[in-house]
Amino acid sequence: MTLNLHNTYTRQKEAFRPIDPGNVRMYVCGPTVYDDIHIGNARPLVIFDVLARVLRDAYGDGNVTYARNITDVDDKIIERAAENGEEIEALTVRTTENFHAAAAALGCLPPDVEPRATDHIPQMIALIEHLIGKQHAYAEQGHVLFDVPSMPEYGKLSGRNRDEMIAGARVEVAPYKRDPADFVLWKPSADDQPGWDSPWGRGRPGWHLECSAMSEEHLGASFDIHGGGVDLVFPHHENEIAQSLCAHPDDSFARTWVHNGYLMSEGEKMSKSLGNFYTVTDLLVEFPGEALRLALLKTHYRQPLDFTRDGVREARQELNRFYRALALHETGVSDGEAHAVPNDVSDAVYDDLNTPLALSGLHAAADAAFAAETPEDVAAATGALKAAGELLGLLQQDPEVWFQGDGDAAIDALIAERIAARDAKDFARADEIRDQLAADGIVLEDGPGGTTWRREG
RNA sequence: GGCCCGGUGGCAGAGUGGCUAUGCAGAGGACUGCAAAUCCUUGUACGUCGGUUCGAUUCCGGCCCGGGCCUCCA
Numbered sequence: 001m002t003l004n005l006h007n008t009y010t011r012q013k014e015a016f017r018p019i020d021p022g023n024v025r026m027y028v029c030g031p032t033v034y035d036d037i038h039i040g041n042a043r044p045l046v047i048f049d050v051l052a053r054v055l056r057d058a059y060g061d062g063n064v065t066y067a068r069n070i071t072d073v074d075d076k077i078i079e080r081a082a083e084n085g086e087e088i089e090a091l092t093v094r095t096t097e098n099f100h101a102a103a104a105a106l107g108c109l110p111p112d113v114e115p116r117a118t119d120h121i122p123q124m125i126a127l128i129e130h131l132i133g134k135q136h137a138y139a140e141q142g143h144v145l146f147d148v149p150s151m152p153e154y155g156k157l158s159g160r161n162r163d164e165m166i167a168g169a170r171v172e173v174a175p176y177k178r179d180p181a182d183f184v185l186w187k188p189s190a191d192d193q194p195g196w197d198s199p200w201g202r203g204r205p206g207w208h209l210e211c212s213a214m215s216e217e218h219l220g221a222s223f224d225i226h227g228g229g230v231d232l233v234f235p236h237h238e239n240e241i242a243q244s245l246c247a248h249p250d251d252s253f254a255r256t257w258v259h260n261g262y263l264m265s266e267g268e269k270m271s272k273s274l275g276n277f278y279t280v281t282d283l284l285v286e287f288p289g290e291a292l293r294l295a296l297l298k299t300h301y302r303q304p305l306d307f308t309r310d311g312v313r314e315a316r317q318e319l320n321r322f323y324r325a326l327a328l329h330e331t332g333v334s335d336g337e338a339h340a341v342p343n344d345v346s347d348a349v350y351d352d353l354n355t356p357l358a359l360s361g362l363h364a365a366a367d368a369a370f371a372a373e374t375p376e377d378v379a380a381a382t383g384a385l386k387a388a389g390e391l392l393g394l395l396q397q398d399p400e401v402w403f404q405g406d407g408d409a410a411i412d413a414l415i416a417e418r419i420a421a422r423d424a425k426d427f428a429r430a431d432e433i434r435d436q437l438a439a440d441g442i443v444l445e446d447g448p449g450g451t452t453w454r455r456e457g
Numbered sequence: 458g459g460c461c462c463g464g465u466g467g468c469a470g471a472g473u474g475g476c477u478a479u480g481c482a483g484a485g486g487a488c489u490g491c492a493a494a495u496c497c498u499u500g501u502a503c504g505u506c507g508g509u510u511c512g513a514u515u516c517c518g519g520c521c522c523g524g525g526c527c528u529c530c531a
Contacts, residue, residue: 029531037531044531075529160460160527183528207529229531230462236529261462262525269524298470298480304463304524311469314481321480324494348471356471360479370495427490434492445493454493 003058003350005225006302008233008257009157013352016256018224024055024064025223027215027254029232030114032071033095034080036279037102039292039307040229040263040270046293046393047260047301047353048227049108053391054349055225057341067218068111069211070096072118073204078193088194102280105289107393113218117210121196124205124213127247128185128198136246139200140176142188148181151242157257158234183239185209208239215254216244226254233259260301266308278307288402290394291316297355297392318359319394319402320454322385325366327399329382333375339383341391349391362388362395403454411442415451418444 003016018024028048031037037045052066072092081088103110128144131137136150148154184206189195195202215223221244228237237257244253265276283292286309294315299305345361348354365388369381389395414433421429434444437453445452 031531032529041531047531158460158526181528231526231530233461234526234528239528260531263531264524300471302462303470306469308469310481314469317481321494354471356469356480357478360471363479422490425490431491438492443493446489446491447494452493 001058001346001350003054004352005256005258006352007255008259011159014256016224018059019222019255021059022063024059024225025219026052026055026064026066026225026227027211027219027223028066028068028111028226029211029228029236030068030070031095031099032074032076033092033099034074034077035095036098036281038270039265039278039280039283039296042102042106042280042292043263043296043301043305044227044229044260045103045108046106046296048258049106049393050297050349050353050355050391051225051227051258052109052111053393054353057346057391058350065113065219066111067113067115067215069214070099070114070116071207071210072096072116073194073210074207098281102284105284105292106280107290107293107396109393115214115218117205117214118194120210120213120217121205123217124209125186125196125198127209127213127216127243130247131185131243134246136242137185138178140178142201142203143174143176143184144186144200145177145182146185146239146242146246147178148183148242149179151246153245154181154242155238157241158238160234183208183235185243208236209243211236211240212243212247215240216248221248221251221253223254225256225258227258227260230259230261233257261299261304264304264306267306283312287312287316288319290397290402291319294319294359294394297394298359300356301353318363322362322366322389322395323397323399323402325369325385326382326395327403328369328372328378330375330378333379335376335380335383337380337383339380339387341387342384345388345391355392358388358392362392403452405455411437411453415444415453419451 004013005016006013026048028044031041048066048068052064055064055066070092077088077092081091084091100110128137131146132139132144135147137144137146139145186198186200186203186205186209188201188203193204195204215226226237226240241253245251264270265278266274268274268276270277280292291312292315295307295312296305298311298315342361342365344364345358348358348361351357362385365381365385369378369385372378372381386395414437418430418433421427421433437444441456442453443456445454
């Protein structure tokens with residue numbers, strides 16, 4: 001099946017053709033580790049996790065290399081560490097751990113490679129020297145700048161020309177720049193700032209450089225997909241292109257550029273003062289990570305997404321229905337087939353990751369499970385639902401765990417007491433127990449196979 | 458100011474030049490000791506003004522509204 005992807009570089013949906021189907025390579029910009037990630041950071045995390053799953057589905061598990069970097073040298077990190085009175089490494093290690101925990105809770109598989117900027121300083125310095133040698137960069141007052149006018153095609157990804165950028169520039173032009181559009185590849189570090197020895201003195205890399213150096217190190221100078229949020233199109237990705245293409249003019253750098261749309265929160269731009277700034281860690285106290293993931297996938301990745309708590313609640317309701325359907329499946333009963341992803345689901349996902357449309361296919365599979373009349377039919381329908389869920393990174397828990405968590409002996413005891421009361425036709429006591437559990441958010445269901453329960457937030 | 462994206466039923470959200478997804482919430486019914494779940498029924502939306510067309514929510518243009526980017530925010 002052909003995978004279609006919207007390519008920011010051409011502004012069109014294109015049939016995806018990997019350079020090497022035996023090693024499909026994707027690079028995604030990961031977090032700068034100075035603070036816990038917020039829900040806006042979670043969107044690309046989840047989107048590109050889905051894309052990685054789709055690539056593995058299309059080309060085979062072992063034939064995809066997904067690289068996602070950790071930016072662990074950055075001025076924001078320096079500032080934050082100073083504010084906290086914390087060592088820089090303590091901050092970056094702690095934040096990285098939180099990031100990994102959040103990603104796991106959101107159902108994201110680890111990338112195949114997770115390069116750190118600080119592990120690639122020699123490669124960055126070599127890249128700078130290469131660019132200087134090709135007259136695309138120059139050293140000035142301890143800084144090294146990329147010479148934007150040396151690259152006539154600069155601006156193609158973001159669709160802007162240099163004049164526009166200069167006209168709109170909000171920031172004063174630094175005196176060491178030959179051209180206002182030039183950007184920093186290397187900058188000097190003060191004694192109390194992290195720094196590495198270089199031909200231009202002790203300093204640290206500019207932000208854009210690391211992605212050019214690390215993608216080349218791990219994926220090569222030509223690779224298939226480069227992803228990130230739309231706000232990275234300019235300047236970050238534009239500058240990566242400039243660095244990488246000027247260093248390696250015979251290579252293509254990334255061939256397909258995939259960008260997810262912006263996220264708003266509760267109808268407004270997320271900001272701490274508005275009280276709509278949600279970190280993933282905070283949201284996880286209130287909601288299952290899987291509900292957050294579904295809430296993010298209910299909107300097409302290129303559309304703007306208004307993230308709301310109500311939206312997460314709705315996602316959780318949908319997951320309840322999916323897991324109810326999965327719970328219909330009796331262990332041990334098999335319809336004798338390996339379960340494929342239903343065609344409507346894979347068609348949707350392969351068409352530029354149309355996850356909202358794909359989800360309608362999951363609902364159809366759930367309907368089929370409820371309508372099934374034999375255990376084999378149930379097994380077939382739930383198998384299809386689970387396979388479809390896996391492609392999206394959903395529905396991989398045991399339904400009992402989804403509904404009940406780790407279980408609770410006190411609840412089991414009350415349910416046993418209620419069953420005894422019902423058998424004795426003591427409905428007053430039975431209802432009393434129902435109400436008591438309901439007050440704690442526990443919903444009971446009396447079915448033909450006995451009484452089950454679930455937590456409702 | 459320049460560039461870009463979006464405005465779909467109560468809400469969320471796909472999609473399409475003509476047969477109008479899907480979900481959540483709501484209403485009615487079946488079922489149920491009660492409830493939940495499930496099933497059935499129900500709700501005819503596409504910002505606005507023009508244009509193209511036999512026909513536009515879907516194409517084109519103006520306008521209005523919302524959002525984003527314009528040197529380090531995913």
